[in-house]
Structures are given as structure tokens and as C-alpha cells.
Amino acid sequence: MFNESRHGFDAAQTEYEAFMLEPHDWVPNNGKLPVVLYRRALSPGSGNLAAAFEILFERNAWPAQWRDSIFDFHHFHATAHEVLGVTEASAEVIVGGPGGRVLTLHAGDVLLLPAGTGHCLQSFERHFQVVAGYPLGQQWDIRREALTPQETAKMLALPFPPLDPIDGKHGPVVELWLHAA
Template identity: 75%
Template sequence: MQEHSKHGFDAAQTEYEAFMLEPHDWVPNNSKLPVVIYRQAVDPAIGDLAKAFELLFARNEWPPQWRDGIFDYHHFHSTAHEVLGVSDGSADVIVGGPGGKVVSVSAGDVLLLPAGTGHCLQSFEGRFRVVGAYPAGQQWDIRREALTPQELAAMHALPFPKMDPVDGKHGPLCEHWLNAA
């Protein structure tokens, strides 16, 4: 499933794509919730993109927790959904685990990963940096091995965020994720 749409962030229009991933090897992915990539969610011309992403995510109840790159090894988070706002540079990121889908992101883009979604930095240009945020009340972990059946059930039972990290109550998360509930 891949969809394209436009949703506003302030006066700008944000294009996004959403796609599903099936479990792959030791990476559970999330067969119920799509990955969402927002293109140019924040205009890179505004200057301090990291600060802009922190303010945007916090306003939408996804408290920012760090600024850094993406690990260059395959991993996923089983205890939290994750949003990554690209504040500097550009990169190719493997989504879905080893052999997964390669997506290109650049400054101003946002990558929304449901819990269980494998991701790994494949390559980058410039000083590639992202702002990482998670729904209020969720604490992230780093997993590099298969989940037990109990851990998988707990991952699928995570509460849905109340708001889309980019577009608040009107974004793709609300359209795709909440409809999957």
C-alpha cells in the first residue's frame, strides 16, 4: 500500500507517502501500521531545523528526546513509536530490516516509524542529523534480535499516539493509524 496526499503544516503543503511492511527475519516491523514519510515538512530555508522540529513535535505531544544521527546497524524499537525529523544533510535509510526498502530523506523531511520497524543508516551526505521524538509516555529501547511472543504482543498493544507528530489532529497518523485501530 502506498499513498500520496497533501496536508498543511502552517501555510506550507506537506506531501507524504505511507507504506506497509511485513515481518522480515528477526525484525517484526509492524504489519498493522504503515511507515509514513513526510516530504519537506519543515522548510529548510527557515534556518535552525532542529529547533523547529523540537517545537513542532512537542506541540503535537511527541516530546523530542535527542539530536544525533541514525545508527548504521539494523535495529528497531519495541516499546515506542518513533518520529525522526531530518535537521541536516541527507541520507539513504534502510527501512524494514536487512534487505528492506531504501528510502532517501533530506533536511526538512520526517520519518514516522511504528514500533517494531527496522531501520539502519545506509549512507549519508553532509552533516546528517535528526531530531528523535516519541509519543508522550512511551520510552524507547534498542532491539537487535527477535522478540519473544510476549514482547511482540506488548509491542502490538502499545497505545496509539493522540496526534500526528507533524500535522496534529489532521495528519496521516490520524488518517492511517487510528483507522487501523
């Protein structure tokens, strides 16, 4: 069972920033939904962060599908929203496509990317690693070119997940994403 206090999860202590990204060149970003960056969603010194993120994401209907780093080329997912929990080290990640916004991520942070949001690993420290989860029923793809109008419409029609990947029935997905519909 996931022990929130053992793994340093405290919804009241988790801060987040939400921001919109406009389409950029061949990267559609989302246009309807903000990117969300949760700072210290889990305490970095609280044990096995990879296992803790997997349990947390699963509990909130965003099951983890892999552990690794982030690709070092610009890409996006048109068929699924994505949540990335940083389990080790730190990195700079570009969101929004080439020339986009650079975010510094640390162990314990979480990056929530609505479908269409470009992302790319710019630089990293030591053995940077994340756990990636996706809403139930959504299967991720890897896109490196512009979408057709039909693909864009399909991406924007993806269902909203019913729970926030970190805070369940509360949090930015419920507050910001579900109200954007």
C-alpha cells in the same frame, strides 16, 4: 512560540507517503501500522530546523528526546513509536530490516516509524542529523534480535498517539493509524 510560516510549515504543502512492511527475518516491523514519510515537512532553508522540529513535535505530544544521526546498524524499537525529523544534509536509510526498502531523506523530511520497524543508516552526505521524538508516555529501547511472542504482543498493544507529530489533529497518524485499530 513556534512560528509556522517562519519555519516553512504548511500542512497543505506537506506531502506524505505511507506504506506497510511485512515482518522480515528477526525484524518484526509492525504489521498493523504503516510507515509514513513526510516530504518537506519543514522548509530546509527556513532557519534552525532542529529547534523547529523540537517545538513542532512537543506541540503535538511527541516530545523530542535527542539530536544525532541514525545508527548504522539494523535495529528497531519495541516499546515506542518514533518520529525522526531530518535537520541537516541527506542520507539513505534502510527501513524494514536487512534487505529492506531504501529511502532517501533530505533536510526538512520526517520519517514516522511504528514500533517494530527496522531502520539503519546506509549512507549519508556531510553532517546528517535528525531530531527524534516519541509519544508521551512511551520510552524507546534498542532491539537487535527477534522478539518473544509476549514481547511482540506487548509491542502491538502500544497505545496510539492521539496526534499526528506534524499536523496535530489531522494527518496520517489520525487518518491511518487511528483507523487501523
